[in-house]
Amino acid sequence: MEGRERGQTRVLLTTLGRANTTFILLSFEGPDRYSMAGGLGMRTAELARALAEAGYHTHVVFVGDPWKSATETSMGGRLVLHRWCQWVSKYYPTGVYQGEEAKRYDFDESAPRFVVDHLARPAIEAGRLPVIMGEEWHTAEAMCRISDALHQAGLRARALLLWNANNTTGFNRINWGRLGYVTVITTVSRYMKHLMWRHGVNPLVIPNGIPGRLLRPARPRDVAAVREGLRKQVVLIKVGRFHPDKRWVMALETVASLKARGFETVLLALGGIEPHEGEVLDRASSLGLRVRTVTGTSPSVAGYVRAFEEARHSDVLNIKSFVPLELLRALYRASDAVLANSGHEPFGLVGLEAMASGGVAFTGGTGEDYAVHLQNGIVLETPDPEEASWYVRYLKAHPAVAAALARGARHTAGGYLWSRVVENLVAKIEFLAVRQDLLTPATTPPLEIGEEDGRVGTPALAAR
Amino acid sequence: MARDVLIYVVVHQPRRLKLPAQPIPFGASAQDVERCLFDEPLNERYFRKVAATCYRPATEMFMELVDEGLRLNVGLSFSFLHQALMWDPALVDAFRRLVTHSNVELIGVEPYHSFILLLDLERFVARMRWAQDRLAQLFGRRPRVTDTTELCMSDPIYAALDRAGFAGSFIDGRPWVLGWRAPSFLYHGGGGLKLLVRHHRLSDDVGYRFSDRTWSGWPLMADTYASWLRQASGDVVVLAWDYETFGEHHWRDAGIFDFIRRLPREARQQDLRFVTASEAIAAHGAGSHHLALPVFPATWAGGGGLEFFLGNPAQQAVFQLMLHVYNKARLSRDGRMLDLALWLTQSDNLHLIQWYGREGTEAEVSSYFTPEEWWRLGRDGIVREIQQVYKNFVGALDVSTARGRPVRRGQPAPPDPEVAAFVRR
Numbered sequence: 001m002e003g004r005e006r007g008q009t010r011v012l013l014t015t016l017g018r019a020n021t022t023f024i025l026l027s028f029e030g031p032d033r034y035s036m037a038g039g040l041g042m043r044t045a046e047l048a049r050a051l052a053e054a055g056y057h058t059h060v061v062f063v064g065d066p067w068k069s070a071t072e073t074s075m076g077g078r079l080v081l082h083r084w085c086q087w088v089s090k091y092y093p094t095g096v097y098q099g100e101e102a103k104r105y106d107f108d109e110s111a112p113r114f115v116v117d118h119l120a121r122p123a124i125e126a127g128r129l130p131v132i133m134g135e136e137w138h139t140a141e142a143m144c145r146i147s148d149a150l151h152q153a154g155l156r157a158r159a160l161l162l163w164n165a166n167n168t169t170g171f172n173r174i175n176w177g178r179l180g181y182v183t184v185i186t187t188v189s190r191y192m193k194h195l196m197w198r199h200g201v202n203p204l205v206i207p208n209g210i211p212g213r214l215l216r217p218a219r220p221r222d223v224a225a226v227r228e229g230l231r232k233q234v235v236l237i238k239v240g241r242f243h244p245d246k247r248w249v250m251a252l253e254t255v256a257s258l259k260a261r262g263f264e265t266v267l268l269a270l271g272g273i274e275p276h277e278g279e280v281l282d283r284a285s286s287l288g289l290r291v292r293t294v295t296g297t298s299p300s301v302a303g304y305v306r307a308f309e310e311a312r313h314s315d316v317l318n319i320k321s322f323v324p325l326e327l328l329r330a331l332y333r334a335s336d337a338v339l340a341n342s343g344h345e346p347f348g349l350v351g352l353e354a355m356a357s358g359g360v361a362f363t364g365g366t367g368e369d370y371a372v373h374l375q376n377g378i379v380l381e382t383p384d385p386e387e388a389s390w391y392v393r394y395l396k397a398h399p400a401v402a403a404a405l406a407r408g409a410r411h412t413a414g415g416y417l418w419s420r421v422v423e424n425l426v427a428k429i430e431f432l433a434v435r436q437d438l439l440t441p442a443t444t445p446p447l448e449i450g451e452e453d454g455r456v457g458t459p460a461l462a463a464r
Numbered sequence: 465m466a467r468d469v470l471i472y473v474v475v476h477q478p479r480r481l482k483l484p485a486q487p488i489p490f491g492a493s494a495q496d497v498e499r500c501l502f503d504e505p506l507n508e509r510y511f512r513k514v515a516a517t518c519y520r521p522a523t524e525m526f527m528e529l530v531d532e533g534l535r536l537n538v539g540l541s542f543s544f545l546h547q548a549l550m551w552d553p554a555l556v557d558a559f560r561r562l563v564t565h566s567n568v569e570l571i572g573v574e575p576y577h578s579f580i581l582l583l584d585l586e587r588f589v590a591r592m593r594w595a596q597d598r599l600a601q602l603f604g605r606r607p608r609v610t611d612t613t614e615l616c617m618s619d620p621i622y623a624a625l626d627r628a629g630f631a632g633s634f635i636d637g638r639p640w641v642l643g644w645r646a647p648s649f650l651y652h653g654g655g656g657l658k659l660l661v662r663h664h665r666l667s668d669d670v671g672y673r674f675s676d677r678t679w680s681g682w683p684l685m686a687d688t689y690a691s692w693l694r695q696a697s698g699d700v701v702v703l704a705w706d707y708e709t710f711g712e713h714h715w716r717d718a719g720i721f722d723f724i725r726r727l728p729r730e731a732r733q734q735d736l737r738f739v740t741a742s743e744a745i746a747a748h749g750a751g752s753h754h755l756a757l758p759v760f761p762a763t764w765a766g767g768g769g770l771e772f773f774l775g776n777p778a779q780q781a782v783f784q785l786m787l788h789v790y791n792k793a794r795l796s797r798d799g800r801m802l803d804l805a806l807w808l809t810q811s812d813n814l815h816l817i818q819w820y821g822r823e824g825t826e827a828e829v830s831s832y833f834t835p836e837e838w839w840r841l842g843r844d845g846i847v848r849e850i851q852q853v854y855k856n857f858v859g860a861l862d863v864s865t866a867r868g869r870p871v872r873r874g875q876p877a878p879p880d881p882e883v884a885a886f887v888r889r
Binding site for chain 2: 106109
């Protein structure tokens with residue numbers, strides 16, 4: 001009910017509409033498989049799609065698949081993909097970050113002029129407001145150059161420029177003074193906002209989102225089949241890169257703790273290809289955990305159930321095969337806990353996805369603004385595996401609480417659908433447009449101003 | 465008193481590097497390597513600017529003058545022609561009309577304005593012959609007399625040009641080269657090649673000092689200058705200037721066009737006659753004098769020696785990098801990569817950083833030629849990024865070097881690809 005009221009309020013506030021706004025997203029990662037390396041690619045793809053679905057003209061300039069067409073239009077012409085750096089990417093076939101420096105140079109050099117001449121200027125001439133949003137450190141320089149080029153063309157005051165940080169990676173390569181002067185800086189959580197204060201900027205928080213398909217319930221028979229295949233008293237799952245920030249070792253120690261207390265436990269480990277994996281597996285060995293690597297499995301529920309049956313005596317299943325989304329949602333749902341227990345998490349998309357699937361997420365206590373302890377999940381306050389172990393045992397002992405958490409989790413996740421995030425984004429952009437004299441203040445009630453943070457309205461937002 | 469006056473003008477635009485250095489994708493094709501090395505938008509901007517202030521009006525002026533009887537000698541670097549063909553074909557046509565005029569002699573120039581003449585004399589000879597062929601293709605004229613790069617001349621360079629079959633070349637008439645000799649005679653270095661000696665002082669009166677209001681000779685008038693020419697002793701006074709002297713180094717407002725328009729008339733008043741290089745050699749070559757050429761090259765730049773190009777540590781480092789890119793490109797046996805390496809031996813890449821760690825008029829001249837877009841990098845940044853361009857290219861040669869066929873002992877080496885690919889451009 002609360003969400004509905006808020007939604008109605010935003011509809012009333014939204015005076016920047018489909019007819020007069022063009023979104024231009026700049027990102028290294030994007031919708032192509034070639035361009036998907038982590039959460040950023042998904043974010044860019046889903047945000048662009050959500051904007052286009054909401055009726056906005058949306059352009060995405062990203063390091064696209066070099067073997068696809070340079071430009072691709074879909075959704076009735078509202079979504080246009082501009083694959084950039086293709087001439088460089090053809091020498092780097094494995095993915096978006098191979099040849100990163102060569103791509104970044106080309107992106108900085110050529111994308112700004114294209115954005116200004118071929119996207120922003122035509123939009124302005126058509127009476128539209130170009131909202132140009134850069135993602136991550138790779139686009140910081142390009143955003144500065146876009147601002148400069150718009151300024152030279154006498155168009156700077158007629159465009160909104162935002163730059164978003166999804167992570168702290170590459171912060172040492174950003175000229176914060178310059179970037180903070182020419183763009184409105186945003187980020188995905190209050191935790192990130194606080195981290196970024198030390199760089200002299202005060203970002204607005206616009207959270208990440210999830211696609212609506214994640215809210216569809218997992219098929220009960222798949223969930224049951226997974227549980228049956230595993231035949232363990234406690235099933236844990238962890239998804240994420242092998243990186244110390246993700247606290248993989250803590251997850252293993254949680255398994256060991258539960259085993260020591262007589263709980264037959266298995267951890268489904270879906271990691272990456274990072275070298276930290278070696279350290280993680282070594283720790284598993286030292287804890288006496290039996291690790292089995294699962295590879296070459298057919299990407300179906302039946303295939304994985306067979307693999308799980310063959311590995312019943314293992315404590316950790318190190319899954320190296322592709323896990324389709326439907327199966328992943330069933331795994332989340334079938335688990336007693338989704339260990340999204342990172343020590344540093346800018347947003348924590350895995351926790352939110354697990355919540356959407358009806359799983360019980362054990363998050364860390366950093367960027368996961370969506371998580372409220374014992375209302376929609378478990379928020380771990382320490383790196384102590386005994387804390388996680390205790391809550392697993394608590395929920396096993398109180399299944400009604402676990403069920404309530406799962407319900408709360410799905411309700412919370414519903415507020416983070418991309419369509420809702422777009423509403424949030426548009427409202428903030430409207431506010432920024434007022435601050436930049438692109439809209440008359442009369443169109444916007446004062447209610448929204450300063451709602452999230454008293455610092456909004458500092459010189460960082462002054463008309464540029 | 466000399467009666468003959470030879471005017472030689474050389475047209476050149478550097479092919480500027482792309483700074484900051486662009487990383488070159490591993491395994492990149494020569495075409496993609498090229499786009500990483502050179503800043504063509506920057507080059508186009510400068511080219512069009514100089515075309516408007518100098519090339520078009522100066523060529524128009526010289527056409528009128530040669531129609532009226534002025535004898536003129538013109539050299540064109542391929543660095544200039546490469547850019548003109550891309551961005552202003554009509555300008556190439558204008559130069560074609562000029563250099564094919566019966567009163568004009570086309571002079572050879574080291575095609576990329578490179579320092580290959582310091583790195584590999586065999587290649588230098590081949591490049592000069594290539595330039596002859598290419599000029600013959602473009603303009604229907606095959607130069608008999610040639611410039612080099614920055615008027616560099618030395619004993620080895622002389623030997624190379626002599627072997628290449630040229631009838632004559634130029635040398636700047638610096639006192640440390642000539643000693644007690646007067647510049648206005650023809651010389652030779654022991655071979656058949658005749659040396660036309662640029663009159664350093666009289667040339668620089670126009671080339672450098674014409675706009676200098678602190679110079680005692682300012683303002684220089686055509687009648688005064690003609691009288692100075694008349695007073696020079698010897699057979700032929702050789703005046704050599706950058707073509708860009710007219711409208712670029714000296715702006716139109718300084719009166720440089722009016723000065724040159726007036727000069728032929730004033731020279732006639734002094735009973736002087738203008739000659740082409742071949743005419744000068746025909747008239748005075750038989751009586752040419754021996755000149756013991758220095759092993760260290762002389763040049764018309766700066767103080768007259770290579771310290772202008774190799775005088776500071778930054779230049780010395782880039783020169784070493786020129787050697788490395790050239791030698792590694794040879795290993796690759798890839799004609800297109802070798803061609804790019806030759807572009808990277810362009811002397812301008814040393815000229816443009818002469819100011820590093822220096823002050824004074826020469827540094828000011830060097831700074832003037834440094835693209836203003838580069839200065840935001842700072843002095844150290846410019847030097848660092850220039851070096852990085854070379855280092856990137858060395859890395860980019862890895863793939864093509866690996867592809868280069870190894871030569872087994874006892875097996876004849878495959879023919880060195882003579883940069884054939886770009887000849888057809």
